[in-house]
Amino acid sequence: MRSIALYFSYSRCYDNSYLEHSIPLTCYHFLFSVYDSSSLLDPKLLESKITEKSRLLILCSSSNPTGSVYPKKLLEEIARVVAKHPRLLVLSDEIYEHIIYVPAVHTSFASLPGMWERTLTVNGFAKAFAMTGWRLGYIAGPKHFVAACNKIQSQSTSGASSIAQKAAVAALGMGYAGGEAVSHMVKAFCERRDFLVSAFGELDGVKVSEPQGAFYLFLDFSYYGTEVDGFGLIKDSESLCRYLLEKGQVALVPGDAFGDDTCIRISYAASLSTLQAAAERIKKAILSLKPQVYV
Numbered sequence: 001m002r003s004i005a006l007y008f009s010y011s012r013c014y015d016n017s018y019l020e021h022s023i024p025l026t027c028y029h030f031l032f033s034v035y036d037s038s039s040l041l042d043p044k045l046l047e048s049k050i051t052e053k054s055r056l057l058i059l060c061s062s063s064n065p066t067g068s069v070y071p072k073k074l075l076e077e078i079a080r081v082v083a084k085h086p087r088l089l090v091l092s093d094e095i096y097e098h099i100i101y102v103p104a105v106h107t108s109f110a111s112l113p114g115m116w117e118r119t120l121t122v123n124g125f126a127k128a129f130a131m132t133g134w135r136l137g138y139i140a141g142p143k144h145f146v147a148a149c150n151k152i153q154s155q156s157t158s159g160a161s162s163i164a165q166k167a168a169v170a171a172l173g174m175g176y177a178g179g180e181a182v183s184h185m186v187k188a189f190c191e192r193r194d195f196l197v198s199a200f201g202e203l204d205g206v207k208v209s210e211p212q213g214a215f216y217l218f219l220d221f222s223y224y225g226t227e228v229d230g231f232g233l234i235k236d237s238e239s240l241c242r243y244l245l246e247k248g249q250v251a252l253v254p255g256d257a258f259g260d261d262t263c264i265r266i267s268y269a270a271s272l273s274t275l276q277a278a279a280e281r282i283k284k285a286i287l288s289l290k291p292q293v294y295v
Contacts, residue, residue: 039066039209039218043077050081056089057082059109062096065218065258065265067193067211069104079112090119095137096214098128098177101190104212110140120145125164127214128182129171132269136164189215192268192275199279203286215269218255222262224289234289237261247288248281 041059059078061070070078082088092109100106110119124137139149174181193210196217201208205223225234231247234240237254241264244250255263268275 039063039068040070040074041078043074043081046078047081047084050085050088054085054088056091058091058093060093061106062099062104062211062213064096064214065216065253065255065263066209067214067216067218068209069100069106069212072105072107075107075109076112079109079115082118083114088118090115092119092121094121094123095127097123098182099186099189099215100213101186101193101211106213117142120149125168125171128178128185129167129174130185131164131167131171134161134164134167136160136168188272189268192270192272193217195272196266196268196275196279199283203283206286215267217266217268218258218260218263219266220260220263221286224286226289228289237264240264244282244285248278248285250278250281250285 046057057078059070059075061075062068082090090109094106094108097106097108108121110116110121120139120141122137122139125131126134126137139146171178177183178185193215197208197210200206200217200219205221207220207222209218211217221237221240224240227233228243231243232239234243237256237260241252241254244252244264253265253267255261255265258265266278270278
């Protein structure tokens with residue numbers, strides 16, 4: 001039986017030399033739960049956690065791994081919180097900008113009043129234009145911030161390949177949001193999302209949050225957990241993923257990598273037929289477990 005990988009890993013694309021130049025930062029606040037208000041940041045909770053030492057707020061819309069999309073009204077509330085803290089900057093990850101499902105709408109954080117001066121927007125061609133692995137992205141922000149970024153970039157990872165640059169020029173020539181080609185791709189993603197939401201929604205105890213963008217499904221499997229003969233105890237997302245790899249030959253990403261050990265992440269950047277086969281394998285493997293021990 002052929003194994004199915006429902007994730008992508010780029011760990012081998014990077015040179016660890018950048019660690020020699022990094023400044024260690026400690027991040028210790030998780031400000032939301034995946035299944036609380038679609039995993040969107042609560043402005044009041046955000047404000048309660050900001051201190052005089054806070055320097056950077058990272059936003060991601062559409063989100064990896066949940067596929068959540070921030071509505072404009074909520075971003076405006078977050079912007080009002082940010083405006084109260086002059087030394088707080090915003091890094092807005094908008095790589096899934098064009099992979100949005102109706103009725104969700106993308107809003108760039110820098111477009112909000114008073115925010116462009118303190119926002120660094122990061123984006124790229126990998127997701128919307130199917131150039132994953134070509135490593136071509138860009139940053140937009142105030143000149144003095146971009147100049148500082150260039151000092152690091154020019155000494156480390158600069159030198160995008162000519163092939164990737166030519167492809168990017170072609171992508172930009174396709175019209176706003178990639179035109180018909182990207183629209184067709186997003187429609188296919190939407191069909192795959194709908195299939196997976198329906199398929200896993202049939203499983204008792206599985207919590208499914210329907211993505212509004214990107215191409216990931218973040219599922220809560222905490223209902224399932226047991227001692228399996230020949231495998232051992234399924235007690236967390238990592239052991240559940242190992243079990244599904246051995247039992248169903250489907251590769252998934254443990255939720256602890258994203259701060260929630262009750263979940264697993266599925267990428268549906270694969271053909272519908274592949275996803276159908278994978279879903280059947282996962283369901284078959286899961287149904288053999290008894291919900292005795294919470295993950």
